[in-house]
Amino acid sequence: MLLGWNALTCAALVAVGALARIEKRGELRWAGDLQGGEPYVYRDPADPSKLDGFELEIAEGLAKRLGVRQRFVQNDWSTLIPSLLRGDFDAAMNGIEDTPALRAQALVTRPYFTFSEQLVVRRRFPLRTLAALHGHRVGTLSGSLAHAILRETPAIHIVLYGGQEEPYRDLELGRTDAVLLDSVIASRYGLSKPDLELADPDVARGTYVIAVRRGEDELRDALDAALADLMSRGELEAIFAKYHLPPQPSSGAQAAAQPQARFDSAQALLFGRGALVTLLVSLVSMALAVPLGLLLALARIYGGPAARLSAHWYVELFRGTPVLLQLYLLYYGLAPLVHLDALTAAILGLGMNYGAYEAEVHRAALGAIPAGQAEAAAALGLTRGQQLRLVLLPQALRTALPAMTNDLISLLKDSSLVSVITVVELTKQMTITAVDVRSWALPGLVCAALYFGMSYPLARLAARLEARLGAPEATGALREAAA
Amino acid sequence: MSAIRVEGLRKAHGPRQVLRGIDAEVNEGETIALVGPSGGGKSTFLRCLNGLTSFDAGMVQVAGVELRPRTAPDAPQLRALRARVAMVFQSLNLFPHLTALGNVSLAPVHVRQETPAAARSRAAELLARVGLADRGDARPAELSGGQQQRVAIARALAMDPEVLLLDEPTSALDPEMRGEVLGVLRDLARTGMTMLVVTHEMTFARAAASRVWVFDEGRLVEDGPPAQVCDSPRSERARAFFAHG
Numbered sequence: 001m002l003l004g005w006n007a008l009t010c011a012a013l014v015a016v017g018a019l020a021r022i023e024k025r026g027e028l029r030w031a032g033d034l035q036g037g038e039p040y041v042y043r044d045p046a047d048p049s050k051l052d053g054f055e056l057e058i059a060e061g062l063a064k065r066l067g068v069r070q071r072f073v074q075n076d077w078s079t080l081i082p083s084l085l086r087g088d089f090d091a092a093m094n095g096i097e098d099t100p101a102l103r104a105q106a107l108v109t110r111p112y113f114t115f116s117e118q119l120v121v122r123r124r125f126p127l128r129t130l131a132a133l134h135g136h137r138v139g140t141l142s143g144s145l146a147h148a149i150l151r152e153t154p155a156i157h158i159v160l161y162g163g164q165e166e167p168y169r170d171l172e173l174g175r176t177d178a179v180l181l182d183s184v185i186a187s188r189y190g191l192s193k194p195d196l197e198l199a200d201p202d203v204a205r206g207t208y209v210i211a212v213r214r215g216e217d218e219l220r221d222a223l224d225a226a227l228a229d230l231m232s233r234g235e236l237e238a239i240f241a242k243y244h245l246p247p248q249p250s251s252g253a254q255a256a257a258q259p260q261a262r263f264d265s266a267q268a269l270l271f272g273r274g275a276l277v278t279l280l281v282s283l284v285s286m287a288l289a290v291p292l293g294l295l296l297a298l299a300r301i302y303g304g305p306a307a308r309l310s311a312h313w314y315v316e317l318f319r320g321t322p323v324l325l326q327l328y329l330l331y332y333g334l335a336p337l338v339h340l341d342a343l344t345a346a347i348l349g350l351g352m353n354y355g356a357y358e359a360e361v362h363r364a365a366l367g368a369i370p371a372g373q374a375e376a377a378a379a380l381g382l383t384r385g386q387q388l389r390l391v392l393l394p395q396a397l398r399t400a401l402p403a404m405t406n407d408l409i410s411l412l413k414d415s416s417l418v419s420v421i422t423v424v425e426l427t428k429q430m431t432i433t434a435v436d437v438r439s440w441a442l443p444g445l446v447c448a449a450l451y452f453g454m455s456y457p458l459a460r461l462a463a464r465l466e467a468r469l470g471a472p473e474a475t476g477a478l479r480e481a482a483a
Numbered sequence: 484m485s486a487i488r489v490e491g492l493r494k495a496h497g498p499r500q501v502l503r504g505i506d507a508e509v510n511e512g513e514t515i516a517l518v519g520p521s522g523g524g525k526s527t528f529l530r531c532l533n534g535l536t537s538f539d540a541g542m543v544q545v546a547g548v549e550l551r552p553r554t555a556p557d558a559p560q561l562r563a564l565r566a567r568v569a570m571v572f573q574s575l576n577l578f579p580h581l582t583a584l585g586n587v588s589l590a591p592v593h594v595r596q597e598t599p600a601a602a603r604s605r606a607a608e609l610l611a612r613v614g615l616a617d618r619g620d621a622r623p624a625e626l627s628g629g630q631q632q633r634v635a636i637a638r639a640l641a642m643d644p645e646v647l648l649l650d651e652p653t654s655a656l657d658p659e660m661r662g663e664v665l666g667v668l669r670d671l672a673r674t675g676m677t678m679l680v681v682t683h684e685m686t687f688a689r690a691a692a693s694r695v696w697v698f699d700e701g702r703l704v705e706d707g708p709p710a711q712v713c714d715s716p717r718s719e720r721a722r723a724f725f726a727h728g
Contacts, residue, residue, distance in 0.1 A: 375535055376576035380590035380642065381565040384557055390593060394580045469580075 018216040019066075022090055028063045028070050030210075031084070032094030033077035036164040039188055039243045040095050041072065054243040055093050058112060061235055065226035078143060078162065078431070081105055082440070084211055090219065093210040095184065097145040101435060102211060107220045111207030112227055112236065114248045117146050118186040119200035120179045122171065127178070128199040130156070136177040139167035142428075143435050145206045146180040159342075159422045160432075164189045166332065170422075171196060173335050175342070182206060183246040205249060263437050268446075274429030275450045281346050281425060282412045288351030289411075290404065293358025298388070300363055311359065318356035324417050326353055331421040346418035354411055361403040365396035398469045405462035409455045426450055486511045486646055486677040487532065491541035494527060501527045502538065503701035511645075512675040516688035516709070519698035519724055525681045526573070528698065529648050532679070533568045534561040546645040566594065569639035570648040573655070573681075575631055577623040583610060583634045584619040587641045594642070602641075609637040613667050629660025633667055640671075647671070649680045653687075665691075689713060697721040 022028055032041045032055060041053035051072055063070035073089040080092040084106060098108055119130060127133050134155035140146040142160040150158045159176050161167045167179045168190045179190060180203060190196050210227075212220050230236045240248075299311035318326070331345040340348065369392055377387040416427035424432070430447035434440045487509040494502040502524050509515055517525045530536035532545050535556055543550040546567035554561065578586050587606035591597040597605075610619050613633035623631055632652060639647055652668065653661040665687050672678060672691045682688060688695050688709055695712040697705035697720070705712050705721040716722045 370574075370576070372572060372574050372576035373578065376570075376572060376578070378557065378561075379533055379535060379565055379570040379572075380638070381562050381594040382590065383559075383562070386593050390589060391578055395578075398580065 018090070018213075018219040019222060022066065022068055022219070026068050028059070028066060028068050028091065029073050029089040030059050030070060030091045030093050031073040031075040031080055031089040032092070033080070034074055035077070036189075037094075039184070039245065054239050054245065055095075057239045057242075058230070058236070059093065061230045061239075062223060062226045065229060066222060081211060084213060087213070091210050091212050091223065093208075095182070095208055096211055097182070098207045098209045099145055099148065102209075105214075106211040107214055107217065108209040108211055109220055109223045110227055111209050112230075113184070113208040113240070113245070114205060115182040115184055115208070115246070116201060116205055116249050117149060117180055117203040118183050118190075118198060119203055120168065120171065120181075120186050120190040120196050121177065121199040122174070123195055123197050125177065125199070130178075130180070130200065130203060133178055137175070139170060139176040139179045139422075140181055141167070141185075142432065144181065145204070146182065149204055150180055160419075160424060160428070161422060162420060166422075168193055168196060169332060169335070173339065175339075187246045202249065263433070263439075263442050263446075267433050267437070267443075270429055270433065271426065271443075271446055271450060274424060274426040275454065277423065278412065278415050278426040278451075279454055281343070281350065281415045281418060281423065282408065284347045285350035285354060285415070286404075286408050286411055288347065289354035289358045289407075292351065292355035293360075294362050294393075296355065296359035297362035297366060300359070301366060302384075315356045315359050318353050319360075323350065323353045323414065324420060327417060327421050342418075342422045345421055346415075346423045349421075350411060350415060350418065354407060357407055358404065361400045361407070362396060365400035365403075366392060368399055369395050398466075401462060401466050401469070405459060408458060408462075412455050412458070413451065485509060486513070486546060487679075488544040489532075489541070492528070492531060492538055492543060493540040494524075494531065494536065494538045500701050502531070504541070505701075505703050507696070507703055507706070509646075509677060509679065511677055513693045514672040514676075514678045514680065514691055516692035516695045517679060517681045517698060518683065518685070518688060518695060519704075523698035524701045525698045526650055529570070529650055529679060529681055532646075532648055533565055533570055534558070535570070562594075566642060567644055568646045568648065569642055569644035571632075571635050571639050571650065571652055573651040575623075575635045575655075577631055577635055577638070579623050582620050582622055583615060583626065583637075586623070586634055587638045590638070591641050606637070606641060609640055610634070612640075613637050614663065627660065628656050629663050632656060632660070632664050636664070636667060636671075644676075646677045646679070649678065649682075651681050651683070653682065653684055685713060697724060699724065 034042055037053060039054055041051055041055045044050040044052040056072065059070040059072070075083050075088065077094060080094060080096065081102065083089070084092045096102065098111060102108060119128075121127070127136065130153050134153075135157070137157045137159050138150055139159040139161060140150055141164065142162060147158070147160070150156050159167075159170070164181070164185045167176070167181065170176050171179050171190075172193055172195050178199065181190070186198070191198060210223055212223070296311045296314060299307040303311065327346065327349040330349045331340065331342065373391055373395070374387050377391040382390065415425055419425060419428035426447055430443045433443045437443065485508045487507070489505055489507045492502050492505040493500075505528060517528070519525055527536055531538045531543060534550060534554055537553050537556060540552050545564060548564040548567070550564070578589070581589065584603055584606050587609055588599070588602035591602040591605065592599050607616070607619055610616060613636055615630060615633055615637070618626060618630060623634065626634065636652070649668070653664050656664060661684070665684065668678070668680065668687070669691045680692070692709050694706060695709045696703055697712065697716070697718070699720040704718045705716050712721065713725060716725055
């Protein structure tokens with residue numbers, strides 16, 4: 001009884017605190033993501049020091065009614081809600097869809113925009129409905145309402161993206177056969193491309209809402225009242241017209257609410273699949289990186305001037321730029337020239353990047369072999385190639401093994417970067433599940449355990465291989481004995 | 484018939500003259516002991532004979548193969564020479580990743596295309612000949628210094644060379660190990676193998692060498708039978724060397 005009363009006063013204090021805090025500070029801090037931000041909130045192309053967007057104008061209208069200024073906080077779209085809950089800002093407003101998953105974590109205001117989920121395909125593509133697309137690849141944004149709808153549709157192969165532009169680019173290129181996203185994104189990013197057209201304009205309905213922390217009911221109510229005022233004065237309509245937003249469908253049926261998922265055996269199975277993708281990408285990339293690195297190292301040590309210079313610049317360029325950027329360039333940047341599927345691009349990208357590191361590992365290992373080894377082999381009449389194959393490389397690979405093991409374990413974790421080019425591996429699966437079950441703790445721990453469960457046996461395996469090949473110290477002892 | 488003929492051999496490392504015009508000849512079956520102060524050019528001379536070091540001027544003819552100045556150490560024509568001329572290095576340079584048998588049979592399999600079985604049985608014979616019949620499966624790190632040196636000799640013999648070059652084969656060894664290796668070399672000398680041995684072992688030179696060469700400052704300053712060169716050298720340089728050595 002006493003406890004209940006205490007909890008109530010605390011909640012009340014916090015709620016009073018929220019609005020008072022904003023008034024005292026004189027500004028409403030709200031967050032969104034400027035990346036792919038048009039028309040929501042984005043940098044004004046004419047003056048990059050300024051922001052623009054319909055949500056910016058809504059925020060200004062809301063702040064005016066609260067008697068304060070608005071202040072935008074940049075935050076990655078996929079982590080807007082966790083950041084809100086951490087207390088990084090007062091409200092999140094960035095095309096956030098009203099879903100049961102969201103309501104389980106945060107308070108939401110009344111909708112400020114109603115959209116329809118729209119199916120976009122290439123011109124004259126014969127399949128025009130979601131049902132007809134079974135067995136086909138359909139792109140959408142990770143964690144969106146459209147993502148939830150696609151998961152409820154049987155036998156659709158879902159391709160997940162982190163930004164609004166990429167799904168439509170891949171659709172144009174034929175990497176997917178359709179994209180399901182809301183009408184604001186579809187009209188701005190999809191239908192602006194001449195090769196794409198609308199197949200189903202109204203697959204489902206949804207709304208954008210503003211999210212605030214639980215317990216801050218007073219702030220939510222104040223924002224609701226401010227939104228109602230904006231609407232009744234026609235200001236909201238004017239803002240939407242100014243930014244050419246698509247017409248809002250007269251209020252209709254909301255998309256079917258999905259029940260909250262639990263971390264059950266089905267989720268565990270998805271984790272297992274993610275782990276397999278991680279393992280596949282890592283091992284095949286490494287299988288590519290080691291011979292590539294060897295080739296580069298040999299070119300640098302034994303090649304002519306042209307080969308030496310090319311290998312040198314290959315290593316410096318691939319080491320000196322972020323692997324994330326290389327993956328983007330390979331998958332999106334080179335798409336008009338080379339048509340790679342996501343898994344191939346992921347493996348190639350990581351393989352080429354790690355090849356640069358392996359080149360240095362092999363170069364160091366070859367350099368550590370005493371010059372007398374090659375001389376002795378030459379004096380026996382072995383050709384240059386035989387000297388390498390029979391005498392130098394076996395010793396170099398033994399020396400390089402610990403460094404290569406290190407790189408493989410590092411690659412196992414770096415492979416999570418390939419989710420930016422739509423490959424769903426272990427970490428991506430973890431973030432999808434975390435949103436579904438509304439918790440990061442358990443999926444995070446399971447994910448960590450799986451990574452460790454893969455890297456530790458690899459390390460043990462390498463240690464046993466090292467033992468079998470004999471310690472490299474043996475050659476050192478020999479040199480000492482002979483000196 | 485001469486196994487080795489050298490005329491006007493010159494070699495410089497940058498500004499330093501290492502060999503200043505060497506003329507020499509070795510007959511088949513002779514054992515030559517190369518002695519003299521360090522830096523006198525003995526090792527460089529030996530390396531010129533199998534092309535590991537290129538020279539600037541002159542001519543080298545070994546086992547019927549002629550070498551021209553400035554031949555790169557990895558030139559293909561050197562393979563014919565190296566099939567007939569074997570070398571044992573001061574630092575041995577055994578292959579640490581291979582067993583004793585693997586070290587000895589590597590070149591016969593890959594250079595002479597012998598079958599692995601034939602090469603291994605011949606390698607076992609050679610190891611037995613240098614007193615290592617039971618150590619064939621040991622890696623170099625598991626062998627003593629003297630045993631390693633004998634594996635290196637067996638490896639050189641596996642190619643049935645006409646000429647054997649040895650660069651200070653006993654300098655890294657304890658006195659008792661030195662004895663085992665010198666014994667092997669004396670036996671080899673008796674079989675009629677043509678050998679050039681860079682050494683500081685004057686007792687070995689006296690006992691096993693047919694001739695002793697004294698190198699000093701890039702010149703061959705003394706050439707004669709061991710007793711004459713060691714006991715009554717003609718040149719001032721050689722007298723100084725034996726007085727201090």
